[in-house]
Amino acid sequence: MSRKLDMTIGETSDVQMTRDRPLGMFTYGDGACMLKWVAHQPHAIIEGTAMDAHRNRPLKVGLFLQTFENMRTRVAPSWPDLLLLAQRAEAVGFDSIWVGDHLFVRFPPDDVYQIWEGWSMLSALAASTTRVELGSLVACTSFRNPALLAKMAVTVDEISGGRLTLGLGAGWHEPDFRAFGYPYDHRVSRFEEALTLIATLLRKGKINFEGRFHQARECELRPRGPRAQGPPILVGAAGERMLRLTARHADIWNRDLGPAESITELPEWRTRVDAACTKEGRDPNSLERYAMIGIETPGAPSSEDSTSHKGSPEELADALRTYASEGISHVQVWLEPATLAGIEAFAPTLELLDRSS
Amino acid sequence: MDTPRNRPLKVGLLTPTWEDRAEGTVMRWKDVRERVLQAEALGFDSMWLVDHFLWRNPPEETFGFWDGWSMLSALADATSRVELGLLVACTSYRHPTIIAKIADTIDEISDGRLTLGIGAGWTETEFRALGAPYDHRASRFEEALTIIATLLREGEIDFEGNYYQAREVELRPRGPRPQGPPIMVGATRDRMIQLAARHADNLNRDFGSISRADLKSWQARTDAACAAVGRDPATLERTVAVAIDLPNAQLRAPREALTGSPEELAKSLRAIAADGMTHVQVWLEPNTLAGIEAFAPTLELLDSNG
Numbered sequence: 001m002s003r004k005l006d007m008t009i010g011e012t013s014d015v016q017m018t019r020d021r022p023l024g025m026f027t028y029g030d031g032a033c034m035l036k037w038v039a040h041q042p043h044a045i046i047e048g049t050a051m052d053a054h055r056n057r058p059l060k061v062g063l064f065l066q067t068f069e070n071m072r073t074r075v076a077p078s079w080p081d082l083l084l085l086a087q088r089a090e091a092v093g094f095d096s097i098w099v100g101d102h103l104f105v106r107f108p109p110d111d112v113y114q115i116w117e118g119w120s121m122l123s124a125l126a127a128s129t130t131r132v133e134l135g136s137l138v139a140c141t142s143f144r145n146p147a148l149l150a151k152m153a154v155t156v157d158e159i160s161g162g163r164l165t166l167g168l169g170a171g172w173h174e175p176d177f178r179a180f181g182y183p184y185d186h187r188v189s190r191f192e193e194a195l196t197l198i199a200t201l202l203r204k205g206k207i208n209f210e211g212r213f214h215q216a217r218e219c220e221l222r223p224r225g226p227r228a229q230g231p232p233i234l235v236g237a238a239g240e241r242m243l244r245l246t247a248r249h250a251d252i253w254n255r256d257l258g259p260a261e262s263i264t265e266l267p268e269w270r271t272r273v274d275a276a277c278t279k280e281g282r283d284p285n286s287l288e289r290y291a292m293i294g295i296e297t298p299g300a301p302s303s304e305d306s307t308s309h310k311g312s313p314e315e316l317a318d319a320l321r322t323y324a325s326e327g328i329s330h331v332q333v334w335l336e337p338a339t340l341a342g343i344e345a346f347a348p349t350l351e352l353l354d355r356s357s
Numbered sequence: 358m359d360t361p362r363n364r365p366l367k368v369g370l371l372t373p374t375w376e377d378r379a380e381g382t383v384m385r386w387k388d389v390r391e392r393v394l395q396a397e398a399l400g401f402d403s404m405w406l407v408d409h410f411l412w413r414n415p416p417e418e419t420f421g422f423w424d425g426w427s428m429l430s431a432l433a434d435a436t437s438r439v440e441l442g443l444l445v446a447c448t449s450y451r452h453p454t455i456i457a458k459i460a461d462t463i464d465e466i467s468d469g470r471l472t473l474g475i476g477a478g479w480t481e482t483e484f485r486a487l488g489a490p491y492d493h494r495a496s497r498f499e500e501a502l503t504i505i506a507t508l509l510r511e512g513e514i515d516f517e518g519n520y521y522q523a524r525e526v527e528l529r530p531r532g533p534r535p536q537g538p539p540i541m542v543g544a545t546r547d548r549m550i551q552l553a554a555r556h557a558d559n560l561n562r563d564f565g566s567i568s569r570a571d572l573k574s575w576q577a578r579t580d581a582a583c584a585a586v587g588r589d590p591a592t593l594e595r596t597v598a599v600a601i602d603l604p605n606a607q608l609r610a611p612r613e614a615l616t617g618s619p620e621e622l623a624k625s626l627r628a629i630a631a632d633g634m635t636h637v638q639v640w641l642e643p644n645t646l647a648g649i650e651a652f653a654p655t656l657e658l659l660d661s662n663g
Contacts, residue, residue, distance in 0.1 A: 181522025
């Protein structure tokens with residue numbers, strides 16, 4: 001999607017927000033538990049093959065799957081198109097596939113962009129892929145009942161054999177809220193309750209919760225998926241309160257970094273996230289850091305307004321190594337073009353990364 | 358496998374997606390998938406899952422369910438022929454606009470094999486666990502159904518109700534069917550039947566009585582509801598869910614169910630078709646792979662036009 005659209009969205013420093021990417025709040029990823037669980041899968045064909053080949057990769061690289069219409073052609077992808085992209089991404093060695101969670105995307109003046117329902121897509125991808133991690137980037141906790149969201153996450157984790165990361169956020173796209181009559185006020189306070197509810201249900205299996213915004217009485221999460229603690233929780237956060245909540249409850253912090261030049265902000269982000277952890281009494285090393293970035297693939301017709309990383313496979317691999325050295329363990333790539341050709345053109349970058357020493 | 362020409366009504370399978378506490382077992386995804394694929398191979402016309410969260414009814418054992426919509430979407434990818442649906446989705450668990458969006462998305466993934474079954478819900482402890490409002494369920498359902506039906510058929514709505522808002526919402530992209538998947542409403546009470554007569558393609562009666570008199574009464578009330586809103590009753594499809602106890606059924610509680618040899622079961626199903634039902638969802642006992650295989654001869658008999 002073009003980075004050029006001017007978004008008029010209510011600004012709250014508490015909520016992660018991107019001004020240059022209309023669908024820009026996404027997050028997701030999983031880590032070390034994956035191999036263990038994959039072994040329990042009926043189709044664990046990857047053991048000892050593709051995964052081992054990635055041993056030297058300095059960070060995981062995911063594909064942000066564009067489940068919405070192409071900005072230039074205004075055509076929405078069909079399921080067979082998306083399936084083909086996902087399976088090809090898996091075959092060329094992407095570590096993960098991420099899906100956005102919007103229901104209704106409208107930007108001024110009056111453009112409505114078409115998008116499929118993200119959790120249905122994630123669930124079908126869970127059934128049709130075998131190795132890649134899957135994630136919501138990120139699910140807005142205001143659009144669905146939090147306890148139900150925990151149930152959905154465990155179910156998709158089950159279907160995928162433990163490959164889900166549950167990406168959560170407070171939401172930022174006001175038209176989504178307005179269209180459904182969802183309250184747009186107190187988003188961080190609402191998110192705090194929802195995150196508490198979801199994290200408790202996933203990790204302890206039950207909760208009796210009476211909040212200001214959410215209730216879940218004598219609620220139990222059963223059955224449980226393949227992981228006793230449920231899928232890892234990732235939170236997209238930028239503001240202080242959101243960072244503190246991330247440090248308190250999440251396994252992973254995610255940031256949509258937007259333009260390539262944001263790479264220079266990484267040290268500052270590291271400091272802020274570390275500080276949030278310290279304030280919450282948490283070892284900063286125990287909180288994984290992911291980032292969403294844009295990459296224009298080698299040979300792609302360059303659009304003047306693109307602010308994504310661009311260059312040769314060597315240059316792209318170098319940029320990705322920089323993220324890794326700044327403590328980012330997983331990036332979600334907004335690929336341009338987001339087509340089979342784009343995936344193929346990016347594959348050499350993945351191969352170069354694997355040869356990192 | 359094509360749906361056989363001579364089958365007098367479609368036969369769907371309710372597949373369990375819940376814990377069996379007494380057995381100490383949980384249906385894993387691979388179990389659900391295996392059963393559904395086997396049932397598809399053996400000629401069932403459709404697969405149905407429930408939309409529940411948690412069953413708590415002391416002193417019974419509490420048990421939980423996988424999320425029905427997530428499982429259904431995965432099955433949309435895993436299967437290739439059978440129709441798919443929830444029996445039925447509760448409109449109080451998700452915003453109606455999201456339900457419409459999910460329905461079109463799964464219809465896309467399945468290439469037009471979804472039936473959108475919806476109802477008002479009835480399990481109060483589950484509503485409490487989710488913090489969902491249990492009051493005014495029929496009134497809430499009326500608004501939800503209006504939003505869902507309008508979005509699927511017209512693609513947009515601007516709605517301000519007592520319980521739901523859907524302001525200038527457009528449903529895009531659209532799935533494989535311009536009008537979206539067919540809408541099936543689960544209803545036994547007159548008010549819900551009236552709502553179905555106004556908006557639904559298909560009316561479903563859930564498990565319960567198997568008495569032919571009860572079925573005829575439900576049919577008559579449905580015909581009257583259609584007439585009251587000026588709808589040709591023949592345009593509202595009727596479907597019914599029935600329990601079937603196979604010879605080796607082990608029931609913990611008695612239930613009203615069809616029983617007998619494959620010949621007798623086929624005869625009972627033909628009678629249900631003769632009473633105007635176009636589709637029956639069966640809840641087999643035992644609800645296992647063995648149960649599915651034991652029921653297959655009944656499907657063959659139905660096809661042989663006896």
